[in-house]
Amino acid sequence: MAGNVSLQYSTAPVQASSSNSEPRLVRWILITLALAFLGLFLVLPLVAIFIKAFDKGAAVFLEAISNPDALSAIKLTLIITLITVPLNAIFGVAAAWAVTKFNFKGKSLLITIIDLPFAISPVIAGLVFVLLFSAHGLFGQWLINHNIKIIFAVPGIALATLLVTLPFVARELIPLMQTQGTADEEASLTLGASGWKTFFLVTLPNIKWGLLYGVILCSARAIGEFGAVSVVSGHIRGLTNTMPLHIEILYNEYQFSAAFAVASLMSLFAIITLIVKNFIEWKARKSFESEEGAH
Amino acid sequence: MSIQIQNISKSFGNFQALDQINLDIQTGELVALLGPSGSGKTSLLRIIAGLEAANQGAILFGEEDITHISTKERKVGFVFQHYALFRHMTVFDNVAYGLKVRPRKLRPSKNEIREKVMELLKLVKLEAFADRYPSNLSGGQRQRVALARALAVEPKVLLLDEPFGALDAKVRKDLRRWLRKLHDDYQITSIFVTHDQEEALDVADRVVVMNEGKIEQIGTPEEVYENPNSPFVYHFLGNVNLFKGRLHNGKLRNGHFEVDAPEFSEIENTEAVGYVRPHDISIEREASQDSVSAKINYIHLVGAAVQLELIRKDNGDYLEVELRKEQFRSLNLKTGEEVFVKPQQLKVFIPQDYSI
Numbered sequence: 072m073a074g075n076v077s078l079q080y081s082t083a084p085v086q087a088s089s090s091n092s093e094p095r096l097v098r099w100i101l102i103t104l105a106l107a108f109l110g111l112f113l114v115l116p117l118v119a120i121f122i123k124a125f126d127k128g129a130a131v132f133l134e135a136i137s138n139p140d141a142l143s144a145i146k147l148t149l150i151i152t153l154i155t156v157p158l159n160a161i162f163g164v165a166a167a168w169a170v171t172k173f174n175f176k177g178k179s180l181l182i183t184i185i186d187l188p189f190a191i192s193p194v195i196a197g198l199v200f201v202l203l204f205s206a207h208g209l210f211g212q213w214l215i216n217h218n219i220k221i222i223f224a225v226p227g228i229a230l231a232t233l234l235v236t237l238p239f240v241a242r243e244l245i246p247l248m249q250t251q252g253t254a255d256e257e258a259s260l261t262l263g264a265s266g267w268k269t270f271f272l273v274t275l276p277n278i279k280w281g282l283l284y285g286v287i288l289c290s291a292r293a294i295g296e297f298g299a300v301s302v303v304s305g306h307i308r309g310l311t312n313t314m315p316l317h318i319e320i321l322y323n324e325y326q327f328s329a330a331f332a333v334a335s336l337m338s339l340f341a342i343i344t345l346i347v348k349n350f351i352e353w354k355a356r357k358s359f360e361s362e363e364g365a366h
Numbered sequence: 367m368s369i370q371i372q373n374i375s376k377s378f379g380n381f382q383a384l385d386q387i388n389l390d391i392q393t394g395e396l397v398a399l400l401g402p403s404g405s406g407k408t409s410l411l412r413i414i415a416g417l418e419a420a421n422q423g424a425i426l427f428g429e430e431d432i433t434h435i436s437t438k439e440r441k442v443g444f445v446f447q448h449y450a451l452f453r454h455m456t457v458f459d460n461v462a463y464g465l466k467v468r469p470r471k472l473r474p475s476k477n478e479i480r481e482k483v484m485e486l487l488k489l490v491k492l493e494a495f496a497d498r499y500p501s502n503l504s505g506g507q508r509q510r511v512a513l514a515r516a517l518a519v520e521p522k523v524l525l526l527d528e529p530f531g532a533l534d535a536k537v538r539k540d541l542r543r544w545l546r547k548l549h550d551d552y553q554i555t556s557i558f559v560t561h562d563q564e565e566a567l568d569v570a571d572r573v574v575v576m577n578e579g580k581i582e583q584i585g586t587p588e589e590v591y592e593n594p595n596s597p598f599v600y601h602f603l604g605n606v607n608l609f610k611g612r613l614h615n616g617k618l619r620n621g622h623f624e625v626d627a628p629e630f631s632e633i634e635n636t637e638a639v640g641y642v643r644p645h646d647i648s649i650e651r652e653a654s655q656d657s658v659s660a661k662i663n664y665i666h667l668v669g670a671a672v673q674l675e676l677i678r679k680d681n682g683d684y685l686e687v688e689l690r691k692e693q694f695r696s697l698n699l700k701t702g703e704e705v706f707v708k709p710q711q712l713k714v715f716i717p718q719d720y721s722i
Contacts, residue, residue, distance in 0.1 A: 258515075
């Protein structure tokens with residue numbers, strides 16, 4: 072459901088001539104409005120999380136995040152991220168490669184299907200797996216017979232997260248690879264390079280910043296995903312609780328400080344992600360500008 | 367390496383890009399594929415390189431049928447219109463690429479690669495730029511790097527797709543002279559695609575004029591320019607004046623003109639068009655037999671030749687005439703004056719639609 076923000080290579084706006092710019096008063100009103108809005112709805116809640124987290128002192132904060140259940144939630148979240156992000160990166164590159172470098176039937180269908188996880192509610196994304204793999208699901212009996220647990224276990228959480236974060240890398244790469252075209256790859260082939268060498272020596276360096284950007288967005292979503300994971304996890308403490316689920320449980324048990332402590336940790340992850348994202352945007356813009364110069 | 371193109375056809379959906387193309391190219395020849403956009407010239411070049419597959423037909427390099435051999439194995443050098451340089455590699459690494467990606471057994475040593483690359487950079491006069499990135503080069507320099515990169519793998523055939531299309535006029539002219547010289551030194555069979563007739567006539571040994579997926583005419587630049595075999599080639603190669611009229615007993619009648627067309631002596635009363643190049647029309651002060659009076663509408667004086675636009679008195683048609691400067695001066699022509707014109711050399715075609 073989270074909208075996908077594509078990597079924009081916006082250059083600085085052209086300096087408007089003073090005769091065309093808005094009157095000073097209008098400018099100040101607009102800027103103040105925008106800042107007030109941002110402060111009220113973004114900065115204030117973020118600050119509130121950290122204040123609330125340290126409400127009862129650092130000891131409570133440390134206790135909350137070093138609690139065995141919290142630690143296992145953090146560990147599970149990291150495991151899920153480490154499973155889903157590489158898989159989605161590989162899928163994203165393969166899908167973008169197929170869509171942009173080849174012509175085949177059903178191409179537009181493929182692009183639509185890639186977007187599907189953005190369109191459906193994460194709850195439904197979770198329910199799909201329950202329908203398929205739960206005890207009463209389509210493959211339920213078979214899974215029980217073979218003693219494989221998917222729902223209410225780590226594989227289910229990984230699958231749900233995988234589905235929800237599927238479009239991020241592919242969506243990032245498709246427009247990028249479309250603008251780059253296929254001439255570089257063709258040049259490489261005429262010079263006698265194999266498909267693999269062409270991919271690693273020519274294509275990958277060309278898309279690396281877009282790929283990293285997609286991976287960052289994908290990671291952020293994998294860490295934060297609540298809806299789909301909530302449906303398939305079963306909320307078993309110390310076993311199938313991810314960080315967002317752990318926060319919810321703490322909150323429901325009126326352990327506000329502990330809930331906010333873990334929440335502040337997640338916010339910290341998000342802030343780090345944002346900083347890395349901005350750095351990548353800056354690098355990508357630089358490489359895009361030099362590429363602009365090359366054409 | 368000679369190239370034989372046998373019966374090549376290619377369609378994209380409903381669009382017939384190439385229709386039964388047959389073409390033989392001799393070893394060491396420099397051939398231009400000339401035509402408007404959509405004529406299929408680039409498709410043909412890409413099929414020769416293996417970047418595109420033909421629907422039918424065969425391509426032979428020498429005696430070897432390479433129709434089903436991959437681009438990687440064909441050993442062609444390909445130069446792209448927009449250079450397609452690897453932007454994350456230096457000029458040196460770009461040129462070395464084709465040697466570095468060879469399988470270990472066939473790969474030259476590091477020193478050999480360095481030597482070879484520097485030799486090629488010297489050839490394209492860019493040895494001082496080895497450590498630069500493509501983004502720091504001008505368009506002409508980039509295209510020279512692309513050419514050095516293509517030559518590094520010692521291709522049997524060099525294919526160039528509108529190689530100078532993205533460059534400005536001055537650089538274009540320098541580069542095409544330079545390409546001609548390079549070709550004369552290396553004698554590598556080369557095909558280049560262009561829509562610029564001047565470029566094709568200036569550089570190529572032979573010109574292949576293409577239109578709507580078919581070859582219209584093949585010949586030396588002189589042949590195709592002096593003796594176009596179709597109205598299309600007349601239009602495409604240089605400017606031309608049209609004399610639409612009726613053909614009867616070996617004479618084309620157009621306004622007050624009556625011009626001999628002996629090759630059509632059998633034909634009676636048929637619509638036909640005479641084609642005359644602007645420099646094949648003479649201008650005189652005095653009336654003579656077969657000449658028609660016309661008013662000078664516009665004189666364009668820039669360049670070695672003088673271009674004049676005239677309006678015929680008999681039917682109001684516009685004529686384009688080109689005179690040498692001396693001729694123009696001795697006639698002392700001025701805008702608005704009335705003169706007498708006469709086609710010196712005219713070729714008659716019967717339009718396809720009227721022929722039955």
